[in-house]
Amino acid sequence: MGMTDRLFKSFTVAVFSIIFIFFSIPVLAQPGEGEQNQGKEPKKEAFNAKEIIFGHVLDAHEFHFLDIKHEDGTTHPVSIPLPVILYSPQRGVTAFMSSKFHHGEKPYKDYIILTDEKIKELKLDPKKYSAQQILAVDKNGEIDPSVTVYDLSLTRNVVQMMLALFIFVWIMLKIAKKYKKGDGVITAPKGVQGFFEPIIVFIKDDVAKPNLGPKYMKYLPYLLTVFFFILINNVFGLIPGTANVTGNIAFTMILGLISFAVILASSNKHYWGHIFNPPGMPLWVKFILVPVEFVSVFVKPMALIIRLFANMVAGHIIIICLISLIFIFSAMNKVIGIAASPIAIGFTIFIYFIEILVAFLQAYIFTMLTAVFIGQAMEGAHHEEEHAAAH
Numbered sequence: 001m002g003m004t005d006r007l008f009k010s011f012t013v014a015v016f017s018i019i020f021i022f023f024s025i026p027v028l029a030q031p032g033e034g035e036q037n038q039g040k041e042p043k044k045e046a047f048n049a050k051e052i053i054f055g056h057v058l059d060a061h062e063f064h065f066l067d068i069k070h071e072d073g074t075t076h077p078v079s080i081p082l083p084v085i086l087y088s089p090q091r092g093v094t095a096f097m098s099s100k101f102h103h104g105e106k107p108y109k110d111y112i113i114l115t116d117e118k119i120k121e122l123k124l125d126p127k128k129y130s131a132q133q134i135l136a137v138d139k140n141g142e143i144d145p146s147v148t149v150y151d152l153s154l155t156r157n158v159v160q161m162m163l164a165l166f167i168f169v170w171i172m173l174k175i176a177k178k179y180k181k182g183d184g185v186i187t188a189p190k191g192v193q194g195f196f197e198p199i200i201v202f203i204k205d206d207v208a209k210p211n212l213g214p215k216y217m218k219y220l221p222y223l224l225t226v227f228f229f230i231l232i233n234n235v236f237g238l239i240p241g242t243a244n245v246t247g248n249i250a251f252t253m254i255l256g257l258i259s260f261a262v263i264l265a266s267s268n269k270h271y272w273g274h275i276f277n278p279p280g281m282p283l284w285v286k287f288i289l290v291p292v293e294f295v296s297v298f299v300k301p302m303a304l305i306i307r308l309f310a311n312m313v314a315g316h317i318i319i320i321c322l323i324s325l326i327f328i329f330s331a332m333n334k335v336i337g338i339a340a341s342p343i344a345i346g347f348t349i350f351i352y353f354i355e356i357l358v359a360f361l362q363a364y365i366f367t368m369l370t371a372v373f374i375g376q377a378m379e380g381a382h383h384e385e386e387h388a389a390a391h
Contacts, residue, residue, distance in 0.1 A: 053320045057244055057313055059157045060132055061098040061113065065241040077103050082159055085152040086111060086134060098153075111149070112137050156243040157251065164232045164245070171196070172228075203227055207368050211375035219374060222262060226255065227367040234312065234359035238352070246362070247313035249305070256305035259370045263300070267377040300373050304366055311362050315355040322348045 063080040070076065081099035088094070091110070100108040104115035112118070114133045119126055122143065129135075132155075136147035175193050189197045208216035208223055230246060237244040245251050273279075275293040278286060325344045330337025 053317055053324065056320055057247060057316055058132065059155045059243065059248060061101075061153055061155055062103075063156050063159075063241055063243075079103075082156060083154045084134070085154070087150045087152055088136065088147055090147050091136070107137050107141060110137055110139075110144075111135070112141075112143075157245050157248055160236055160243045161233065161245050161251070164229065164236055168228055168232050199227075200224060203367065207364075207371050211368075211371040212378075213375070215378070219262075219266075219371070223367050223371055226259070226370060227363050230255070230308070230366055231360060231363040234363060235356075237312065237316070238355055238359065244312060244316050246308055247316055249309050252305045252309040255308070255366070256301040259304055259373070260301035262370070263373050263377050266374045271377050271379065300369075304369055307369075308362055308366050311358060315351065315358055319348055319351050319355070322351065 061082055061084060063082070065078045065080075068076045068078060081097045084094075084096055084098050084100075086094045094109055094111065096108060098113070101113045104113050104118055111134055114124070114129055114135065115131050118124075119129055119131070124143075134149055134151050134153075136144045136149050138144045171192060175196060178189075178193050188194070203224055204216070204220055208220050212219055233245040233251075236242050237246060275297065276290055278289050278293070281289060322344050326337055326341050329340040
């Protein structure tokens with residue numbers, strides 16, 4: 001086992017070293033190579049792993065599945081366009097489908113969507129401008145900085161989140177309808193009801209009750225909504241061509257802020273008393289402990305936000321990195337690329353199954369931590385109720 005562990009570690013270090021090298025130096029050219037190739041056919045563009053990875057992880061104005069390359073060298077992207085809705089104080093509201101941009105090749109209605117190629121072509125500062133950003137242009141196709149553009153488009157993250165919400169509501173209403181008819185009450189639950197009922201019971205008995213005590217039913221609808229909404233979006237993100245919604249910091253931030261509001265609304269005087277006046281502590285210790293306790297109030301939702309975002313985006317990046325190794329090695333030598341393919345695909349399948357587990361695990365962790373933080377906020381009330389019940 002020791003030898004196997006060392007080989008695995010060595011392979012992992014080698015893989016990520018190669019990824020780092022190819023990300024840091026995407027093109028290696030000899031001095032004067034451009035001058036020697038003048039008049040010849042343009043050299044085939046090298047595989048840009050960085051562009052592929054971030055193109056799949058970040059948000060976009062379309063669902064992009066694959067590119068079909070023809071013999072004449074042209075590329076035909078296979079994608080589903082989405083509505084583009086723009087508001088400009090100077091130009092008003094403009095709406096059209098993202099296909100009008102022809103994947104960033106042409107402007108439309110005096111607007112242009114940036115791609116990595118367009119940023120290089122227009123010599124824009126990549127720190128100031130990013131791919132998928134929509135800018136206004138003048139009649140000559142030049143960027144017009146005097147026009148302010150507010151992008152209100154239905155991007156793939158938004159559309160997929162709405163689709164996940166629709167499916168979630170439809171499933172829950174279907175299960176509720178069966179319970180109203182008596183199915184699953186007298187007889188054993190079947191189908192979708194049989195799949196979701198153990199999960200609902202698990203959240204109720206192992207998450208809500210231990211952390212929230214007698215008031216668990218008050219918070220159970222919220223905890224179940226958070227769990228299933230995150231879970232459905234996590235699972236959707238594993239389908240090729242879809243958006244990684246939970247890997248978007250804006251999505252996790254909204255969920256974290258909602259949980260933060262619920263935590264604050266559940267707090268009581270005992271909770272704030274322990275923060276600003278910890279009992280049983282010397283005065284000099286309170287000067288140190290009170291700022292730490294106050295900061296922890298804001299650290300808790302930040303932990304929820306960053307944990308979900310980092311775990312979901314990391315898994316997608318690792319999968320795309322492993323697939324990219326095939327093309328990186330093929331660019332070096334076709335034989336090496338073919339030899340590396342089974343290893344890269346094997347690791348990809350392994351990580352993919354791990355991601356399925358992570359999809360359930362991260363939904364559970366977010367829900368569990370939310371219940372723990374809410375329980376801490378009303379901990380004093382728990383003690384009072386238990387004391388009264390004992391008497």
